[in-house]
Amino acid sequence: MKVSTQKLALCAVLTALALGLSYMENLFPISLLIPLPGIKLGLANIVTVFALYELGVWPALSILVARCLLGAVFAGNASALIFSLMGGVLAMLAMILLKRFKKLSIFGVSSGGAAAHNIGQIGAAAITLGSTAAVGYLPVLLIVALFTGAITGFVTALLFRAMKNVRLTHS
Amino acid sequence: MHTQPSVKLKPCWWDALVAAVVLLLAVGAFWGFYGFHSGSGNLTAVITHRGEEVERVALASLSAEETITVEGTYTVNIVLAPDGVSVSSATCPTQDCVHTGKITRAGQSIVCLPEQVIVQLVGAKSDVDAVLG
Numbered sequence: 001m002k003v004s005t006q007k008l009a010l011c012a013v014l015t016a017l018a019l020g021l022s023y024m025e026n027l028f029p030i031s032l033l034i035p036l037p038g039i040k041l042g043l044a045n046i047v048t049v050f051a052l053y054e055l056g057v058w059p060a061l062s063i064l065v066a067r068c069l070l071g072a073v074f075a076g077n078a079s080a081l082i083f084s085l086m087g088g089v090l091a092m093l094a095m096i097l098l099k100r101f102k103k104l105s106i107f108g109v110s111s112g113g114a115a116a117h118n119i120g121q122i123g124a125a126a127i128t129l130g131s132t133a134a135v136g137y138l139p140v141l142l143i144v145a146l147f148t149g150a151i152t153g154f155v156t157a158l159l160f161r162a163m164k165n166v167r168l169t170h171s
Numbered sequence: 172m173h174t175q176p177s178v179k180l181k182p183c184w185w186d187a188l189v190a191a192v193v194l195l196l197a198v199g200a201f202w203g204f205y206g207f208h209s210g211s212g213n214l215t216a217v218i219t220h221r222g223e224e225v226e227r228v229a230l231a232s233l234s235a236e237e238t239i240t241v242e243g244t245y246t247v248n249i250v251l252a253p254d255g256v257s258v259s260s261a262t263c264p265t266q267d268c269v270h271t272g273k274i275t276r277a278g279q280s281i282v283c284l285p286e287q288v289i290v291q292l293v294g295a296k297s298d299v300d301a302v303l304g
Contacts, residue, residue, distance in 0.1 A: 053178050079284075079285075098189065101185070102177070102179075103179075103183070103185040104179070104183075104185050104186060104189065105178075105179035105180065105181055105182050105183050105185070105186055106178055106179060106180055107182040107186045108182070108183075108185060108186030108188070108189040108190075109189075111186065111189055111190060111193065112189045112192075112193065115193040115196070125282065125284065128284065128287065129219075129222075129282065129284075129287055129289055130222045131219065131222075131289055131291075132204075133219075133280040133282060133289045133291050134280070134282050135200065135204050136204045136205065136278055136279060136280055137280075137282070138197070138200040138204070139197040139198070139200045139201040139204075140197075142193055142194075142196055142197035142200065143193075143194070143197050145193065146190050146193055146194070150182075153182075157180040157181075160178055160180055161180060
């Protein structure tokens with residue numbers, strides 16, 4: 001696969017943006033608004049959805065993996081890597097599948113991705129803890145994912161509207 | 172050549188179908204988990220630290236609150252009371268375990284990921300299946 005310099009640069013910028021967003025959302029703890037542990041908006045998912053539609057599967061996946069790896073390096077927390085990777089990759093797989101249903105809007109794709117992200121994280125928790133105790137928390141997370149997924153879907157829709165006349169890549 | 176990706180930007184009823192599937196999954200996970208763990212009466216708190224069970228306390232046997240401290244990289248203070256269990260304080264960065272609050276039903280658990288502590292409530296197995304009369 002030949003990758004143009006422009007596309008590579010675009011991927012790098014989007015990776016940086018995703019990293020910035022996931023760091024930024026820690027500054028506004030949503031848990032103050034919704035008093036549930038472990039709830040995140042998942043702002044970095046905006047970048048994933050955008051990349052998936054605009055650039056395709058492989059660039060989106062590369063951005064995701066680079067974001068998870070760099071995020072773990074910057075946070076100095078290797079054990080968090082399995083959480084972000086399992087959540088991120090499962091969300092990506094779900095969104096690739098959902099995107100094939102042309103009738104679904106970006107809201108459905110994003111919400112499905114958010115739900116899959118939480119399933120992946122609970123899976124990661126089950127692996128690290130060696131216990132299924134965390135599964136009891138999945139119902140709450142799934143319901144919250146519907147809202148956070150819709151919010152990120154909404155922002156991504158705004159982004160697409162704003163970018164309608166912007167050419168990102170020539171080929 | 173730049174082709175605008177065909178992306179639907181407005182929510183439609185098909186999206187509600189995705190939401191319905193997710194809701195079904197949530198309900199299924201709820202029944203699958205709490206249905207399986209349901210045991211009435213005698214609650215027992217099981218505390219697991221890094222994969223090993225460190226404490227098992229029948230809540231009914233407590234007359235007053237009791238604090239159990241689990242120490243590792245971080246310190247987690249667990250308060251056992253006759254009606255439920257909570258984490259009163261922890262030195263971990265995420266504080267998710269403290270935010271979970273008090274758990275009072277069988278199947279519920281408090282998880283501290285940084286220290287790998289699980290506090291789980293299980294319905295104690297009774298010797299008899301049912302008491303009649």
